[in-house]
């Protein structure tokens with residue numbers, strides 16, 4: 001039985017390489033669909049955690065991990081042993097930017113080299129990591145065809161093994177759309193690869209695989225989706241600054257515009273871009289476009305506007321404190337929410353980190369609270385070494401929130417009770433101010449006027 005037949009029969013063994021925010025939910029889906037599934041990761045802590053029935057991702061409960069193990073899910077960091085047992089290998093490793101803000105494909109290349117060493121005829125290899133068009137064919141295929149180092153078994157794509165790209169559209173923490181019901185775009189390096197990969201993703205998405213003609217078209221599709229978000233977020237961020245100068249509430253305007261039943265999609269302004277995708281992926285395309293001598297002005301401009309947002313929020317914070325007669329230096333600022341978006345524990349590229357650093361650089365005494373992120377970790381660009389204020393005692397007028405000169409809302413987790421936040425700050429012993437970057441606190445009287453308002457939108 002070849003791989004395609006095994007997939008159709010639900011008997012193909014699926015290997016998921018990289019068990020992070022993308023790989024673990026994908027593995028859960030593969031197990032739920034009845035495929036024998038092996039999760040592979042270089043991070044021994046993740047392997048140990050899963051073996052112990054514990055999740056390390058907030059929105060995936062331990063019970064799901066235990067259910068996966070009961071369903072036969074195996075995890076391993078012994079790639080030499082596990083990879084040959086897989087009929088399909090789905091790669092979900094990071095694709096960050098390097099220090100020069102250029103694509104860092106080292107994780108994809110390392111994984112591909114490892115697969116090449118163990119590749120066997122008939123295997124299907126699919127890259128899921130977001131990347132620029134051409135990665136699957138121009139970067140991965142030659143490595144796989146070299147059959148390892150030294151060459152062990154020169155194999156040819158399409159003839160001996162199958163190679164495709166299928167971008168991940170995971171939206172962590174969104175209960176409405178999960179891998180079970182999100183259509184999955186698939187492109188192969190040739191027709192055989194496409195056919196096998198489309199059959200696999202049809203099985204994983206209840207028949208919602210969307211085939212495109214090439215791996216490059218699939219790679220470009222994902223990048224377009226993220227550029228679309230990045231550019232539109234930049235647009236509303238710019239409008240926020242413009243309308244603020246005019247004393248108009250951008251949120252009210254966007255909500256009103258959103259009543260138009262056609263031709264308008266609402267995006268929401270915020271303190272800047274965060275997460276592993278939107279601040280990073282567009283630059284994969286601009287980098288690749290340079291090779292063709294084609295400018296990507298929209299992407300660059302959107303990047304510029306979005307990157308400037310934390311600075312604008314800091315200037316609004318300074319203005320708000322100034323109205324209270326307090327310099328930012330020495331003021332106590334509490335940042336609410338560290339994660340880059342509500343109800344997740346992911347702080348990658350989060351603008352909250354930038355806000356904390358900038359305010360601390362200006363001499364503010366900054367604390368943060370995030371019910372989902374108890375402490376900060378060393379990251380590529382930040383190493384804050386901070387711990388969240390405890391949940392208990394957060395709301396208070398003589399203690400907790402009430403003792404801060406400024407409460408800066410960076411992330412609107414559902415955990416927070418915004419009326420209580422408002423109340424604590426308004427009646428707090430410091431008579432502080434709320435700088436609200438998420439339109440979280442209802443206080444229409446204070447819209448966009450700094451003055452003595454308790455809530456300043458930013």
Ligand SMILES: NC(=O)c1ccc[n+]([C@@H]2O[C@H](COP(=O)([O-])OP(=O)(O)OC[C@H]3O[C@@H](n4cnc5c(N)ncnc54)[C@H](O)[C@@H]3O)[C@@H](O)[C@H]2O)c1
Pocket residue numbers: 017018019020021022023040041042043046092093094095107110111128129130131168169170171172276277
């Ligand atoms: N997080 C999202 O919401 C999201 C959504 C869509 C697409 N993506 C894309 O999916 C890819 C993965 O993102 P993520 O958020 O899951 O990353 P992640 O950092 O959460 O997980 C990546 C995992 O890969 C493992 N890993 C690294 N090198 C490895 C190797 N050589 N072999 C095996 N495992 C290795 C890491 O230990 C980690 O567990 C990225 O390209 C990202 O842009 C992410």
